[in-house]
Amino acid sequence: MKLLLEKTKEEVNYMPKNLENAIKVTDGNMQKVMDALSEGKTVICALEKGPMVEQTLASGFSEYMNAHYELLEEGGDYGVCGCGKPANILVAA
Ligand SMILES: [Zn+2]
Numbered sequence: 521m522k523l524l525l526e527k528t529k530e531e532v533n534y535m536p537k538n539l540e541n542a543i544k545v546t547d548g549n550m551q552k553v554m555d556a557l558s559e560g561k562t563v564i565c566a567l568e569k570g571p572m573v574e575q576t577l578a579s580g581f582s583e584y585m586n587a588h589y590e591l592l593e594e595g596g597d598y599g600v601c602g603c604g605k606p607a608n609i610l611v612a613a
Pocket residue numbers: 567568570601602603604605
C-alpha cells in the first residue's frame with residue numbers, strides 16, 4: 521500500500537471515496553473545496569445543477585476542480601453553490 525504522499529495525482533483522484541471523513545462544503549466556499557482536494561481529501565460539495573455541472577456529471581471529471589466527481593444526492597435544499605445560487609445537488613469529489 522502506497523502512502524498518500526507517494527501517490528500520483530491520477531492515483532489520488534481514483535481512490536475510493538472516503539465519505540465518512542469527507543469535508544462537507546455547503547456554503548459555496550470553493551476555495552475550501554480546492555484546498556481539501558489538493559490535500560487529497562474527499563469533498564462533499566453542494567452545487568446548483570446547471571449546464572456545466574450536468575456536463576461534469578456526465579463526464580465524471582471536473583476540469584474546474586481537477587478532480588473526479590459523482591452525484592451523491594439530488595432534489596433537496598443543500599445550501600449554496602459556488603456561484604451563489606441555491607444548491608440542489610450534493611456531489612462527492
Ligand atoms: Zn453554481
